[in-house]
Amino acid sequence: MNARTITHAQLAALVTDLVAAGTAVTAPARAADGRLDYRHVARLEDAVLGGGLPRLSLKALFLPPTEPLFSFRLSGPDVAIDSVPTSFPPHVVLGAVPCDAAGVQALDKVMDWDYRDELWFGRREATTIVSVACSSRDEACFCGATGGGPTATRGADLLLVPLEGGFAVEVVTPKGEAFVAVHEERFGSAPNEADVARSRATLTGSRVEPVAPLAPVTAWLADHFEDPLWADVALRCHGCGACASVCPTCHCFDIVDEPEGVTHGTRRRNWDTCQAGRFTLHASGHNPRADQHVRFRQRVMHKFSIYPARFGELLCTGCGRCSRACPGGMDLPEVLRTIAERAAAPAGGAA
Amino acid sequence: MRELRDLAAKLLSEGTVQVVIGWEDGPRGVRPAFVTDPAAARNLVFDERCTQNLVPYLSPRRAHVAKLGRPAVVVKGCDARAVAGLVRETQLKREDVVVIGVRCGGVVADPSSLEALSPATVADRCPGCTAREPHLADHVVGELPPPPPAESRRDARIAELEAMAPQARWTFWQEELGRCVRCHACREACPMCFCERCVADKTQPQWVESSPHPRGNFAWHVTRALHQAGRCIDCGECERACPVGIPLGLLNRKLAQVASEQFGHVPTDDPAVPSPVGAFKKDDPQEFIL
C-alpha cells in the first residue's frame, strides 16, 4: 500500500470534516487536571498528538468499563428482553499510541474464541484507528520486549510518523486505505523516504530496552507454577486492580443484573480484575486463589504464558502503565527481568 | 538513616521481629520493603520520597505478609495515626507490632518523582503538620528536618468548592467521579478500610451498585467517604492510588473538617482517644436530631 503525507492544516481540516459528518473523533486530550485522557475532540487543536500516554488505554472504547448487555422487563410471570445495538456509529481514533493499538488487536483473539463477541466487534468494525508514532517512552516502557516499538503498526489502520509540517501516513490495513480514499483531498502524495527514515530513526533512538524479548520468560512460566519467586515478588501488592484498569489488554469482566425499578433492569458487564480477593470466590466460601501472591501469579501467567499458549500472542504490549499506576511500587519489568535471570541460570545452579 | 538501618538489623538479629516493613529504593523510586534478613537492613531508606503509608501491610488479610512473622513497621507521624486507628478499632493489638517512628519534614506527593520537596511537589497533607515526631512508637529515629513547605492548596480548593453554587459543584463531582472505573484501589490502599467484606461487595441486599456508571460511582464514593468520616487519618493513599486521578482527598478532608468542628475530633496517634463514630459523649452536638 502506498505511503502518503498530510500537513497539520489538512489534518485539522480532516478532523473538522469528520465531526461535521457526525463521526466521533477520539484523541489524547487534556482533562481538567492537566493529565492526558482519550477524549472526544471537536478540533485538532484540542488533541495532543505524540505527547505521551493517556491515563487509560484504548480498551475502554471497545470494552467500556460498564456496558449494557440487554435490558429486561418483568410483568407477572413474563419477561421481555430488549436488545442493545451491536452496530455502532462511525468513530475515528486519532493519535492512538502504538502500544494501545497493539493491545486492542491482541484482544481480538479472545473476543473471537469460538464465540464471536458482537459488542466488541461491533465497536471494532465502526472504528478506524490512526496511530501516531511515539516519542515519549520512559523507563517503565518495554514495548520492544513484546514485539512493539515507537513506530509499530499492529492494531493501527494508519500510522502517522512526524515530518516537518505534518506527518507521513503509512497505510496499514484495507480499512485504512478506504479511509484515505474517502478523504482523498486531505492527503498529499508519498513522502520523501529519507525524511521518513530519519524521523523513524530519531524515534527509535538508541534506547536500551529494560526487558529482553520474552520467549525465555514464557518458557520458564510453563514449568514454574509453584515457585518461591511468587511469594517474594508480590509482598507489596495491595490487590487493588489499578494495574488491570489502566492495562490495554486486561479484559476480565463481571456480569451483574441491575434492577432499575421493581419491574425492569439491565444486565451489564463491568470491568473486573483477577487481583481482587473475591474474583475466584466460590459460593461455598472456598477460594482457589486465597492469597495475593497467587493472584499476582495468575496475572503474570495469563499475560505471558496462558494467552500466548492459547492464541500465539502475549497479553501485554509493554506500555508500562501498570508500573506507573501501582500504589504499592510493584514493577512488572523488574519481575520479568528476575524471571529471565532465573530462566538463564544453569540448571541446578543458584538462581 | 544509619540509625534506622542499625535498629532494623538489631531487631531482626535478636529475633524481636521477623520482618521489618520499611522503604527501599526500587527501579522507579521509593517503594515498600519487607526485610527479613538483618544484612538486608542496609537497603532501608527514609527521606522525603517515602510517601507511602506502610500500615495496610499489617492487615491480617494480607496472609502472605503475615506469614513472614512478627512485624516491625516504619511510620511517619501521619502513618502512626493509622496504627492508632487500628488499635482503637480493635483490629490490631499494640503489642503485636513494633513501631519504628521516623522524624519527618514532609514528603512529596509522588514517590517516583525525582524532584525535590517544594511547595509544588509536597503532598497535600504535609503543610501545617503537627505530627512530625511520631508519639506512638517503640523507637523514634532520625533528625528532625525543617518543617514542610507551608502552603496548603487543599483547604483553598475546598473553600473554592464550597463557594460554588450547588449545580456547579454537582457538575464538578460528576466529571471527577465519572472517571471512576471501580477498581477499588482507594479501598485496598487505605489502612482504615479493613472490612473483611466491604459493604459495596454485599449482594443480599445489594446496597451499592457495583457498576462504574455515575450513579454507582456516586454511591460508592459517598458511602466510602461517610464510612471514613472521623476515621480517616489523612495519609493520602486513596488519592495517590487512584489510577484516574479523582481528588478523593477533598472529600475526606472536608469530612475531617466537619468531624473537627462538630465533635472536636482530629486524627491522632493516641489510641486512647475514642473515635467520634465509636463513642458517644454527653455533650456531643445534637441539633441535627429532629
Added chain:
Amino acid sequence: MNLYEPYLARVTELVDETPDTRTLRLAFQEPELARTFDFKAGQFGEYTAFGAGECTFCIASSPTRTGYIECSFKTVGKATTALRALNVGDTMGFRGPYGNHFPLERMEGSSLVFIAGGIGLAPVRSVIWNALDLRDRFKNVTIVYGARSVSDLVYKRELAEWAARPDVTLRQTVDPGGETADWTGDVGFVPAIVEKAAPSAANAYAIVCGPPVMIKYTLPVLTKLGFAADRIYTTLENRMKCGIGKCGRCNIGPVYVCKDGPVFTAEEMAKLPQEF
C-alpha cells in the same frame, strides 16, 4: 441479539429434593427452540433469575428426553435465592449449552460405574439417564451414591427407580450418623462404599462427581480397583460467569473450565496446577 442474551424459558415443574436443594424443569418459550434444543450430557448452562443474575449449573436432565431441560441447585446466595422464589409458570433465562461433555459415544460397549456424592449427583444423573435410555449399548451399570444424611439424598424418586431395575446395581449410602431408623442402604463414606462394592474395572469407565474431598479419596480407590486414569471422568466446578471463555474467571492454570471442561479425565486433572 448478542451472545449474552439468554433464551427465555418457563418453569414447568419444581421438586424440592432436600430442604435446601430444588430441581426446576424448564421449557423454552420459543417453539422452534423448544423443538430443536439439543445438548450432550455433561454440558452446563448459565441460568438466569431476572433481576438477580445468572447461576452456573450443569444441565441435569438427559439429552435423550427432549422438550425440556432441568437444573438442580442449592440455595447459597443472591441468585439462587431468587431462583428458589420462582413458581411454576414464571420465566427464567438460559444460555448454553456450554463446555465439553462426557464422551458416552466412546464408552459404548463398556460397563459404566457412576459415583456421586450429595448434589454432585446432578451432572451424573444426566449421564445415567442418557445411558439407561440407550441401555443396550452398555454392559454393566453400577451406581454408588451417598450424601451426608438421608434427607440430603437428591433425586430420591429416581434412586427408587434405579434400585428397582434389574439391569442396574445401586448402592446408596449415608455418612455415619446420617442414617434413619428405617434406612436399608449402606452407612459409610462414598469412597469406602466404592471399595466395598468393588466394581470391576474390566472394560469399564468411571464417572465421578461430588465434593472435592470425596473425589480426592475416591480416585485412589478406583486406581486400586484397576481403573486407568484416562477411564475415570469427573466434572469440575469453578467460579464461572460468561461460560464462553471471555471473562477470564474460570481458568485453572492454562485450562479454562468453561471451554476445555467442565468434564476432565483423572489423567487431565493430575496435570492441572493446584488452583481449584
